[in-house]
Amino acid sequence: MWSENEKNILNIILDQLIPKNSKRNIPSAGELGIASFIFDAANKNNNLKDDVVFILDWALTKADKISPCLVRKLEKENPNAFVSLLTETYKGYYSRPDIRQKFGLSKKPVHPSGYLVVSESNDYLAQITDTVRARGPIYRDPTGG
Amino acid sequence: MSNEPVDVLIIGAGASGAAIAWSLIETKMRILCLEQGNHLSDKDFPSRRDDYELSRYAEFSCDPNVRRLKQDYPINSKDSCITPVNWNGVGGSTMNFLAHWPRMRPSDFRTKTLDGVAEDWPVDYYDLEPFYEINDRNVGVSGLSGNPAYPKYSVPNPPIPIGILGQTLAKGFNKLGWHWWPSDVAILSKDDNGRQKCVNAGTCDLGCAAGAKGGANFTYWPILENAGVELRTNARVSEIQVDKVSGLANGVLYYGADGRLNQQKAEIIIMACNGVGTPRLLLNSKSDLFPEGLANNSGLVGKNLMFHPLTGVAGVFDEPMKGHEGPMACSILSQEFYESDSSRGFIRGYGLHSGRSTTPMTFALGGYGIDNPIPWGDEHREIMDNMYPYLAGLTIVTEDLPEEHNCVTLDNELKDSDGIPAPKITYRVSENTKAMIKHGEERAREVLIAAGAKKILSKNDDNVWWRAGWHQMGTCRMGHDPKKSVVNGWGRSHDVKNLFIVDGSIFVTAGAVNPTSTIQALALYIGDQIKKNIGTLFD
């Protein structure tokens, strides 16, 4: 039900919301085509659909002029619709395994392997808690124990 | 399905329902548990899916108003600055809880005597101590023994790694000479009895597919079902019935999976529906004998609702803090500001908790349970690329004192899928708590800077976290005086002698620690008292 044109325009807006980081080779939200994720979500959620339709109506007339300034105006004038789009954009973008990986997380689902975190040795724990233990008990005991 | 009368009927298969069922197994009584939700296996948990994080904002949200599953009841929180969060199913909220496992401290049970506020509990730390110990073993707790914030006790398993994040913050606390300690957690640091040790996946709120987390679904329920405790799922109790002549509870009405109303008779009824579900059910159980709701002669059912209001402060460090690795709730806990000190301008105190498992998605969306997206555009890139990986944070978890105006009542319009009235929450944060939060934010900044943070991020507003309603306490409190409490010193209703309550609603005060180790220890204590008093139980 969403046209190719709507998809392109939404991706242009998304590029403003999450721009790319060329140095670290992290793509923008539009480059990753997060618009498709948002359309899928909107097809299952009428409130989101209303917000996306509203934003697209607003954007269709400004397609090639969309700038941070203009998006800022949209945010100011229509905060609820804007937050709803922003939230969905973050969800679509950061749920991608390739983006997760750019931030040091596993590309794979976290179970079963998880992450290797080395246990602190007993000696290390004894040493780092030494000053805390040295102060003695810090609780009040009304019953006298 | 047999609806023959049973000896013991437990309502709710969560933390407290499971613990008391375990305590009562040895009595050989016929025990039935009715649970409104279903039984999920680890295969149903989302953390083996590529897009696992999305479930946090959908069917695995901690907020029933977001999940909207059939077994969930909606909650009207319009008159509250905190909304209750939970899980409705076998394991209860320990399905999605974060398993931070501090005990309450001796002074928590004596706030009236020590500080002139609230009421003293009818039990004390030492009454519960043996049950904390039994429960810690049953659940599989990990931690470092010797914490000077408590009377001596030993933790069954070695600690979960505190990681670079915990080590860094610990140095800050040490520099200031303030208390901190590796957190006790209901999470296995060693494989145990078919349960895998923690793999540091950081999805504790999504069920823990490793089985490392000590949710009642993994710990108590397999034993209970083996021992013949009957668990009837998709069974939502709408009302507890009383015998007009004896005044005793004699059974319940419940909706089954097919939507039909059933009756179940029982000799003893134990409520374990949590601090919101239990008052809701009592208030909905009106009769000629109890026109204001069952067991409510004191008028206190639903009153004195306590949460643990909280907020957070984070610091940006030079090194990556690997905040996504490790269990979510806990790395280290400082109780430096736990006990009252009149010079601080408030009574009672708070803890500084270091949370983990902030992923790019949870962070971008404002933090776990917050839903307030961070800035977009170039600022977004700057925050995500140059701050997010280097963050370590502290949450300020405050003690909430009981106040009657903070309460659970029944909503006149909102209903669950079986037509039972939904709970309505009326709640505001007290001036005392606000002062604690302010004090805590300032101290958290000091620690973060002492630990080497180059920049501090905080919210700059007075709001507490909206979805911080994970601890629900006080709404049917225990006490010796029937005019000032709903149940007696071992969980029995003052008004209905065969009705017990074992969940967080019987807390008299909230302490400033996560409550579940105390909820389960209390449930085991009540089970023990039932066994000791079995001959005179209804006198």
Ligand SMILES: Cc1cc2nc3c(=O)[nH]c(=O)nc-3n(C[C@H](O)[C@H](O)[C@H](O)COP(=O)(O)OP(=O)(O)OC[C@H]3O[C@@H](n4cnc5c(N)ncnc54)[C@H](O)[C@@H]3O)c2cc1C
């Ligand atoms: C996201 C999250 C994080 C948390 N983190 C921590 C933590 O780190 N540490 C900690 O100590 N605590 C934590 N908690 C709180 C902890 O989960 C609860 O304290 C604990 O589960 C409460 O136990 P309970 O037995 O009172 O209730 P629950 O465990 O909530 O069990 C209540 C059960 O009763 C059932 N029920 C309710 N009404 C009915 C009815 N009418 N008919 C049939 N069944 C019914 C429910 O479906 C549910 O299964 C967290 C909670 C959440 C939601």
Ligand code: SF4
């Ligand atoms: S971090 Fe540990 S406890 Fe949490 S989900 Fe992963 S394995 Fe389970």
